[in-house]
Amino acid sequence: MIKIQQSTLYGEAAARIRDMINEGQLLPGTRIPEKKLCEQFGISRTPLREALKVLASEGMVELLPNRGARVVRLTRQMLEETYSVMGALEGLSGELACRYISEAEVADIQALHYQMMAHYKRREIRPYFEFNQRIHDAIMLASRNEVLRETHASLNYRIQRVRYATNMTDEYWKQAVADHEAMIDCLLDRDGERLGTILREHLRHKLVVAAASGVIDDDRTDPC
Amino acid sequence: MIKIQQSTLYGEAAARIRDMINEGQLLPGTRIPEKKLCEQFGISRTPLREALKVLASEGMVELLPNRGARVVRLTRQMLEETYSVMGALEGLSGELACRYISEAEVADIQALHYQMMAHYKRREIRPYFEFNQRIHDAIMLASRNEVLRETHASLNYRIQRVRYATNMTDEYWKQAVADHEAMIDCLLDRDGERLGTILREHLRHKLVVAAASGVIDDDRTDPC
DNA sequence: GAAATGAATTATGAATACAAAACAGAAAAA
DNA sequence: TTTTTCTGTTTTGTATTCATAATTCATTTC
Numbered sequence: 001m002i003k004i005q006q007s008t009l010y011g012e013a014a015a016r017i018r019d020m021i022n023e024g025q026l027l028p029g030t031r032i033p034e035k036k037l038c039e040q041f042g043i044s045r046t047p048l049r050e051a052l053k054v055l056a057s058e059g060m061v062e063l064l065p066n067r068g069a070r071v072v073r074l075t076r077q078m079l080e081e082t083y084s085v086m087g088a089l090e091g092l093s094g095e096l097a098c099r100y101i102s103e104a105e106v107a108d109i110q111a112l113h114y115q116m117m118a119h120y121k122r123r124e125i126r127p128y129f130e131f132n133q134r135i136h137d138a139i140m141l142a143s144r145n146e147v148l149r150e151t152h153a154s155l156n157y158r159i160q161r162v163r164y165a166t167n168m169t170d171e172y173w174k175q176a177v178a179d180h181e182a183m184i185d186c187l188l189d190r191d192g193e194r195l196g197t198i199l200r201e202h203l204r205h206k207l208v209v210a211a212a213s214g215v216i217d218d219d220r221t222d223p224c
Numbered sequence: 225m226i227k228i229q230q231s232t233l234y235g236e237a238a239a240r241i242r243d244m245i246n247e248g249q250l251l252p253g254t255r256i257p258e259k260k261l262c263e264q265f266g267i268s269r270t271p272l273r274e275a276l277k278v279l280a281s282e283g284m285v286e287l288l289p290n291r292g293a294r295v296v297r298l299t300r301q302m303l304e305e306t307y308s309v310m311g312a313l314e315g316l317s318g319e320l321a322c323r324y325i326s327e328a329e330v331a332d333i334q335a336l337h338y339q340m341m342a343h344y345k346r347r348e349i350r351p352y353f354e355f356n357q358r359i360h361d362a363i364m365l366a367s368r369n370e371v372l373r374e375t376h377a378s379l380n381y382r383i384q385r386v387r388y389a390t391n392m393t394d395e396y397w398k399q400a401v402a403d404h405e406a407m408i409d410c411l412l413d414r415d416g417e418r419l420g421t422i423l424r425e426h427l428r429h430k431l432v433v434a435a436a437s438g439v440i441d442d443d444r445t446d447p448c
Numbered sequence: 449g450a451a452a453t454g455a456a457t458t459a460t461g462a463a464t465a466c467a468a469a470a471c472a473g474a475a476a477a478a
Numbered sequence: 479t480t481t482t483t484c485t486g487t488t489t490t491g492t493a494t495t496c497a498t499a500a501t502t503c504a505t506t507t508c
Binding site: 045 | 458460
Binding site for chain 2: 463470
């Protein structure tokens, strides 16, 4: 049986705007011009406005009544707050994953880990990120908690654009890889408590790098 | 200077639908009739549909393409997942609160605690809940993390209707009060780690009661 | 020259109109 | 009787329209 995935215009629009924000085509703090995007997407304002409502509750844009939608700025404060919350969520995912994960899933994650390591050794940052993300996703899935997964995903959207702009120092990269090595050990031992701790720490390290990425919109004059 | 709070129709509508769900006027699994609600609220379909998009990303309703909106069912599984995530979030709030809370805020929480205790002794469940919630909110505020607060609030919406239907056993109620006593001690000692642990435990206790509340929509035939 | 005022323009918020899909019920076929 | 097909109705998704609030920019005033 083939699953028909019914797509809606507002869903498509939301996804495209999300990408545009992450890729820097829509800049933080700037207005999102409804009319322009409607023409670009070839849709009317109704579904586009619905998409903006969705993005607003995801925290990607902010809606100012009668003044339109703006791309939210990633302040340092907000980034710290978000990483703190994501740390708690990923920590929980680690704890739960160790309780429920199957042998096969652990093996899959190990495989992903080795692929990631290969890209690390070759200093191929994009593919490295790719596999890195897939490992974290796999742990999320293993936690058998959809609410957790969705909540995490929603926060993750907001900070994706940081990742697009991150430049890793050798020192941090080494640390990140070490974290991942330890994570694999925890999974093999089913040591949920320690995996949770490592993941929370891991997120704290990520914050440091992210904060230095240059997409932070602090101390810019805010014309609101 | 008076702050003008600009309200939008879709925001109002979202709030009203939320309340209707929590108060049982819109039943889980049932369709949300656009036309009817439009007439009831005296608005057109456009803002109402926007409200539904917001509620959908909050997890209050689910949108089936071309088949309208339904109130999501609270399955036991989902309730467990949600409490698990909220436990992690409240745990974090406890840890952070101990780092940042002021003397005055601790005093306020103590005052709320004594008011809550008064209602506990008189077995006045509604006011007890009221103060209980206010204490948890106050800790959230003290954590100085808006992202955390909003994420928690969003999850809290979904399970509010359980709280409306909870009947407390004496045993659980006693336990809950004991938890709260311990929480106050932690705040006074600024013992974040322990407060975090207590809050996570506290949420686990809440789950047990909630699961027995009778608003769980398991094993009902699903006509989808 | 800078700030303030006001009309013209533009964008947003909400209502209405139209197209397409889902639903319901009657009639026909197995 | 049960199943299927067809048709009319209802409901949803999207486009369009209209009213109102915000913005812009030229003009006036200090």
